[in-house]
Amino acid sequence: MNVIVEREKKLLELEKTITDLRSAAATQPSLSTAIEALQDEYKKIQRDVFGSMTPWQKVNMSRHPERPTSSDYIARLETFDQLHGDRHFRDDPAVTGGLAKLGERSVMVIAQQRGRDTKENLKLNFGMVTPEGYRKVKRLIDLASRLGIPVVTFVDTKGADPGIGSEERAQSEAIAQCLYSLTVARVPIVATVVGEGGSGGALALAIADHVMMLEHSTYSVASPEGCAAILWGDAAKAEEAASHLKLTSQDLLGFGIIDEIIPEPLGGAHRDAPALIATTLQKIEEALARLSALSAEDLVEERYRKYRRIGAWQVERQTAVAISG
Amino acid sequence: MNVIVEREKKLLELEKTITDLRSAAATQPSLSTAIEALQDEYKKIQRDVFGSMTPWQKVNMSRHPERPTSSDYIARLETFDQLHGDRHFRDDPAVTGGLAKLGERSVMVIAQQRGRDTKENLKLNFGMVTPEGYRKVKRLIDLASRLGIPVVTFVDTKGADPGIGSEERAQSEAIAQCLYSLTVARVPIVATVVGEGGSGGALALAIADHVMMLEHSTYSVASPEGCAAILWGDAAKAEEAASHLKLTSQDLLGFGIIDEIIPEPLGGAHRDAPALIATTLQKIEEALARLSALSAEDLVEERYRKYRRIGAWQVERQTAVAISG
Amino acid sequence: MAMPEWLRRRRNKHETTEDAAQWTKCPKCGEVLYRKDLAANLSVCPKCHYHFRMHAFDRVSMIIDSDFNEIGNEVVPGDPLKWTDTKSYPDKLAAAREKSQLTEGVVCGFGTIAGHAVALAVMDFNFRGGTMGTVVGERIAMLLEEARKRKVPCIIFTASGGARMEEGMLALMQMAKVTAAVSRFMGDGNFFLTVLTDPTTGGVSASFAFQGDIIIGEARAMIGFAGRRVIEQTIRQKLPDNFQTAEFLLEKGHIDMVVERSHMKETLARLLDYTAKKAPVAV
Amino acid sequence: MAMPEWLRRRRNKHETTEDAAQWTKCPKCGEVLYRKDLAANLSVCPKCHYHFRMHAFDRVSMIIDSDFNEIGNEVVPGDPLKWTDTKSYPDKLAAAREKSQLTEGVVCGFGTIAGHAVALAVMDFNFRGGTMGTVVGERIAMLLEEARKRKVPCIIFTASGGARMEEGMLALMQMAKVTAAVSRFMGDGNFFLTVLTDPTTGGVSASFAFQGDIIIGEARAMIGFAGRRVIEQTIRQKLPDNFQTAEFLLEKGHIDMVVERSHMKETLARLLDYTAKKAPVAV
């Protein structure tokens, strides 16, 4: 059960009532006062419900079945030519990659694909990428770097596929090599978390010069369910885990882990997807415009410094221990 | 049926007779004249049989079940630490690779493995390498180039594996990428054909700065059986194909395709394997000593020029045709 | 494309002497097709979309905007192995030349695609099954070297039954020669694209065909290392119909995309546009 | 190895207060073993060769010739998320420190192996399951940066249950930090070797563990991305015993070699010898 979908229900009913009344108002002008009152109520509830969401509510928002998926963003690019495959074993549909025009600019788009219904989700493995998918990611990063084309990624995954086949075909190695390629790519990289950013499986697309999150997206070291299972042996304590994990865009901006938040319409991205997507693409363009001024060396150096800094530690006054055998 | 094994039989019988007589001669000195006569006959037959072999006989010699295999050469290295796997899918036992000491020198050894009996051959897929094997080859070439360690290869294969799985896992791509890595490797490469050098599956280990063949090894654009099947629809015409293909070490030295022939003892490599292997390793060391004097740039440049030259064409006097649409 | 004069003459002669040759039958759906209509439709069956194998010049004409400046046509084969079986190798070459109206199995040159300057090589299955001998290797290597000098992308349309037996190991070595030219070309940051057409196998498949930055399979093309027959003989069973098709390879992740012939030029134009360096990049 | 003084004091105290702790039972064959004998045998069960998880200092002592100059020990964790569940994160850290006699989950420093100078990092499962938080990432990055300056090879022994939950995304980002340091180190032509010990999973497995030039699996170590339990829950069936063992990974081609603990040092010595640059190479 998605808590946001539940909370939305009342609003959607109210919305329908208002729409119905509006049609009736054409012949019965006296209804207009009632409509106004309902609209005020609607806005009040909307603010109550969505004005300040808890982390767990945000997790549910990031998983909302109507939330725009990567394919919605790709559909709004000027052109897109999909490039398939890892060259070895399989084309993983849970990652879409290819060359595209974003405005006047050529970009290499790499996007994790979540399904919108059960059928799509089965095909896309519920957005969990397999080693072949990550090898496609790595290949396209390397190709973009070789050809001097900036990389634009869209992140949306519960996490990397934890299946037998993925272990047999070296999931760890596949992710590790994506990370490696991202740190050495000689082109600008802009990553946007549009839904759920789950663990290392998300990071494999998200070491970037500019990292953005949609306001109600989440990005976490582990899924709240996974975290609860690891720490307390009880996946049902996911809501509690979510409250600890600092997985909201606001938290992560504060830690310097992301660089920018893309505001969502009240009620979430799906309440006005076209406007949200347009804003997102515009912000990506702006970031690319800034980054394109840097030389390849400076880009790689700045990226290094950025990730080198992240963390929270302190220095304990003590003499380093010398061990001798 | 191996025609060389057949021809060898009489000699082996004679050898046994001579050995038996020798034991007897200890008590019957009168036998020594008979022994001498037999030894003369033995040498005469040996010269007749092995002094000048036809190409088809050489093909059979290169496939002789007792011919030293790559593992015999590796066993004679000072040290050898095997490196396994393609990092993705499988470790192919039909290719052995690893770091070794050849004299004082560190080398990356990459060797195709033929089996000596049916059991070994089943395990080693009859020396036919799969895509994972070629990906291991590519990985080790790249690693050697990165670390500045020369590459030493031993070639012995009927050809790359032509099975369904190999096609499904992109055999073409696997070989193509080995070739690519060999042309850009910034370290000396010395290749030795020790048995059968079959087609592109052999070339994937044999683009080298110095290419050697054992005297009775063969190296061919296709196996004689394959060639006969392709041209005349009849694999049984292999002997005829062998006579056309110019697949002997002498032919290939003439074309500039190989750089050196390692002489074999009369009767073939297996008649004195230890000496032959010692000679081979020594010639590899000598080649490496020469090549190590070159800078990485010069090595790659010389390798380029070498392969750029190979071929036989003529220039027809005519104006180039211009096509306009 | 206005045909080059010599080619037009040969074709006219051919068509006059043998009227039946003006018609051909679609090997897939059986439809009888008028050759000129078929050519006008990019050699694609209008009924079932079967892609006929294309003559190299038709392919060039389909892809290049207008002028095509051929190079390497003067390089022609020798007979290094003095090969003779049912016929001598020179006789086989003469017959291939007559049949294909080509001097060898590849046509190379420079032109533009939607305004983008490119080096283009097109292999032709009509010349001894698209086999790669010395000349195919030499011409492609020349093209890559010249493209490297001019800093233009290179596109190769492959079609090949493998290495040419009659040139023995000299043919096999062309895999090395072209690969060396490809790696040097790509090493300078140039864009290399291959289009695998029906059929692409053996030494061509296992070298430059699978070295492209982007690899396109023409719709329904047969692409593989070993030939279908060889595999069936090895495993002693029949292979599924879609085995080794471009579509099969796409699913298996081997190639970037499958493109219908009718969309080939526009696709190449877009890919060239993405990768075109608009201005000097700060490096 | 002569233990550092503080470590010796803690161990002695521990042993005195709890005599039973001097004995342990092999989890594989059930043999009861005297801890000192076990330590003398590199923590390998003399009966069944089961490899016990090793304390980082024992590992250092097993591998390094003599002196080990530790770096980064002064870098200790903060509490960025102000995490409290059953206990506060600082309390958990204090307990881990007491239990493991370590200041964090990795020990880093410089020494020699058979005379070859190396940078060495050893992770320890005893410190919060070898989880990677900020300090593990920071210390390893410091080590790689210093190794790059000194142009010496770097060897990392991994042992990790994954990222440390209590540092949230700051923990995940250590995958990026260490990877950046690895790629910069390797980019200068330096040799990077990883040894995957029991267990190596999650964010450590999916970053620097699988970025080595050469990757060694210690015999019978469990190595994987997802934990065994997670996979079994997902597929709702039990996994075969050898799944995710070093031996399984060798067969699947993921790692270069499997090495018994008793042969580890000599193997590393040979690999360092192969890759040692004897003299400046002409480039």
Ligand SMILES: [Zn+2]
């Ligand atoms: Zn048809």
Ligand SMILES: [Zn+2]
């Ligand atoms: Zn035991």
